[in-house]
Amino acid sequence: MIMGSNTNRKDVAVIVFVFFLAIIFEYLEAFSLIEDETLSYRQILRSHYADPELTSPSEDVIIVYTDEDFYSDYDKFPLRRVDLSTIIVRLKNMGAAVIGVDMLLDFNSAYGEDPTLADALKEAGNVLLVSQAEFTGDEFVGVNTAIxxxxxxxxxxxxxISANSAISESIVRLHVYSEVADNEDMWPFAVKAVSMFLGVEPELTNGDLTIGDDIVVGLDQFNEIYIDYPLLPSGPEGTARLHEVVGISASDILFAADEEELEDLAYLVDGRIVLIGEVAEVAHDEFETPVGNVYGVSIIADTISTILRGGILQPAPLWLELLVILILMAVFIATQSMQAPLKRNLLSLGVLVIYISVAVMGYIYMGLILSMSYALLASLIALVVVNARFYLNEMGQKALIRDAFGQYLSPKVVADLVKDPSKLTLGGEEREMTAYFSDIAKFSTFSEALTPTQLVNVLNDYLTEMCNIIIGLEGTVDKFEGDAIIAFWGAPTRQMDHAKLACFASIDMSKALIPLRDKWVADGRPSISVRMGLNSGPMVVGNMGSAQRMNYTIMGDTVNLAARLEGANKAYTSGTMISEATYGACQSDVDVRELDTIRVVGKSESVKVYQLLERKNQTAGNIADLVDKFESSLGLYKDRNYKDALAGFETCLEIAADDGPALTYAERCRGFISEPPVDDWDGVFTLDSKG
Known part of the structure; x- marks a missing residue:
């Protein structure tokens, strides 16, 4: 159709535009919160499943920490500078290659301790002190260093140390400020520690951080290093902290009894980068990371390990990011030619699953960082756009059908109006009646397989055959809503046996569908199945509408329940479902199978429902055997004997492998065997959709 072609062109334009925006947003990192969350989950998986040699803490970094136990023995806070001097000198004598002090010493001591610390720093000659780069907005203004x-x-x-997002506080990356390096010849603490350790100055070249010939760390477009947090052992008290794995308490250094005790610890320090830092809660130096809350000194240690290993987490090159985006865009454009919604959506979701799997596996085993959030968000929007187009087309087809067939009425209604013209006035009356609703299952798939002309012809055949049966059994066709038929018995002529007539009509319609279905399949058209729902009780019937346009129709809770029962067939694949009110009014006239006691959407009261099978005593052969076995199994189910009930329903499936109710109950029994319902469950199954 012309309308469909125009819609297709618009859809393609929308999809291309959305993915184009994804490319821009990805480069600008407009949604760093979402992207960093995906990195957090990938890092957790990497720490558990990647090569242990790459995910274990580095042997070149040791933390000398002050914690609550230390301060309990020390009996003061914070650490005095004279005692820091002692620790630094002793670490130097123990062979520390670099001593990094993660304590900002930007003020003079009030106790005259600075000369002692200065002497220790001079004696050690390998100390790295922490500082803070200062910014006004995004503009670098200077560095707050030690005195x-x-x-x-x-x-x-x-x-x-700060997060990339103003919302999320998770620390995923380390920013290398090129302006600080250019203006102050200063580097991040972790970078400088590695530089001192290797004796080589760092450089920024072509988007990489290089330290000597062996270490080249790839940076993203914002000059950021992705921190590779290690896997730490777990114990009864939870996951260990890094300082508990690669750390020495400051107590062991400061309170060592003699040189021999320090010599015993020297093997832990000799030739390594030693970081001195706080891990006490009182220091408030703890940050959120992908692997949980981590102390600042531990983040520095993890960053040093990442750099020493060559920054194994590498951002994907721009050409690869663009290729992925273009492939996803091409897939969603291609799905527009697929009419079947299940296949179309399975293909789309399958491609997304493959993409997610590749991104996750690449991160875990190769350290390759593919952006995920932007492509996924664009893909989900494209998925909605494609399905919205098909949905709107389907709604347009249904509207066309309503215009073509919506004026059909039973001849009895016309005759009754001729006899009593007063019924042309607006208004209605309450009567005991039976309401009937039917709908073609999976109408979207059915309609998309046909041209509009074929669809109208098929529906003409179907609606004509069904309406002839309804009218032949004295029913009134209320209206058509697309492929749905709404009918009733009990008006305009009063019928005491309205429930029986409605059930007989439903049985005959089910039988009439068989040759119709065979004919359509033989003509190369799709097979269809129809769901029917019936309910009896008080409802309002009469002419509703305006003075210019009215419709002889029904309304009320009884009618609404009939509509819900039609949809409820979907949960049981039961074909035709009737309420206990309908069955009670004609139980001597029909064969049924009890299905369940359910609570439909929008209703608080429960209702017992039945599958309508045949006229009374007409059910025979395998179906009769199936019904007998099903009823006994249902009794076991009601008694909560789910194991024996399951065996019974499986026997039903040996009789009829595609029996919907037996399949439903077999699955439900398996669920209740593994997770029984609560003791006070009333046995009512609540449906969570209209069908």
Whole structure:
């Protein structure tokens, strides 16, 4: 159709535009919160499943920490500078290659301790002191370093630990500020520690951080290093902290009894980068990361390990990111030619699953960082756009059908109106009647397989055959709503046996569908199945509408329940479902199978429902055997004997492998065997959709 072609072109334009925006947003990292969350989950998986040699803590980094136990023995807070001096000198004597102090010493001591610390820094000669790069907005304004006498004797490194998103506080990356390197010749604390350890100055070249010939760390477009957090052992008290795995308490250094005790610990320090930092809660130096809350000094240690291993987490090159986006865009454009919604959506979701799997596996085993959130968001929007187009087309087809067939009425209604013209006035009356609803299952798939002309012809055949049966059994066709038929018995002429007539008509319609279905399949058209729902009780019937246009119709809760029962067939694949009210009014006239006691959407009261089978005593052969076995199994189910009930329903399926109710109950029994319902469950099954 012309309308469909125009819609297709618009849909393609929307999809291309959405993926184009995804490329821009991805490069600008407009949604860093979402992207960093995906990185967090991938990092957790990597820490558990990647090569242990890459995910274990580095042997080149040791943390000397002050915690609650230390301060309990020390009996003061914070650590005095004279005692920090002692620790630094002792670490130097123990062979520490680099001593990094994660304590900002930007003020003079009030106790005259600075000369002692200055002497220790001079004696050690390999100390790195933390500083803070300062910004006004995004503009670099300077560096807050240690006081001058300390700065002259040490190397500085800034430690600006912050999240990429203003919303999420998770620390995923380390930013290398090129302006700080250019203006101040200063580097992040972790970068400088590695530089001192290797004796080589760092450089920023072509989007990479290089330290000597062996270490090249790929940076993203924002000059950021992705931190590879290690897997830490778990115990009865939870996952260990990094300082508990690669750390020495400051107590062991400061309170060592003699040189021999320090020599015993020297093997842990000799030739390594030693970080001195706080892990006490009182220091408030704890940050959220993908692997949980981590102390600042531990983040520095993890960053050093990441750099020493060559920054194994590498952002994907731009060409690869673009290729992925283009492939996904091409897939969603291609799905527009697929009429069957199940196949179309399975293909789309399957491609997304493959993409997610590749991105996750690449991160875990190769350290390749593919952006996920932007492509996934664009894909979900494209999925909605494609399905919306098909949905709107389907609604348009249904509207066309309503216009073509919506004026059909039973001849009895016309005759009754001729006899009593007063019924042309607006208004209605309450009567005991039976309401009937039917709908073609999977009408969307059915209609998309046909041209509009074929669809109208098929529906003409179907509606004509069904309406002839309804009218032949004295029913009134209320209206058509697309493929749905709404009819009733009990008006305009009063019928005492309205429930029986409605059931007989439903049975005959089910039988009439068999040759129709065979004819359509033989003509190369799709097979169809129809769901029917019936309910009896009080309802309002009469002419409803306006003075210019009215419709002889029914309304009320009884009518609404009939509509719900039609949809409820979907849960049981039962074909025709009738309420206990309908069955009670004609139980001597029909064969049924009890299905369940259910609570439909929009109703608080429960209702017992039955599958309508045949006229009384007409059910025979395998179906009769099936019904007998099903009823006994249903009794076991009601008694909560789910194991024996399951065996019974499986026997039903040996009789009829595609029996919907038996399949439903077999699955339900398996669920209740593994997870029984609560003791006070009333046995009512609540449906969560209209069908």
């Amino acid at each position: 001058q006498k300390f700065e002259e004797l040490t190397q500085p490194g800034y430690s600006n």
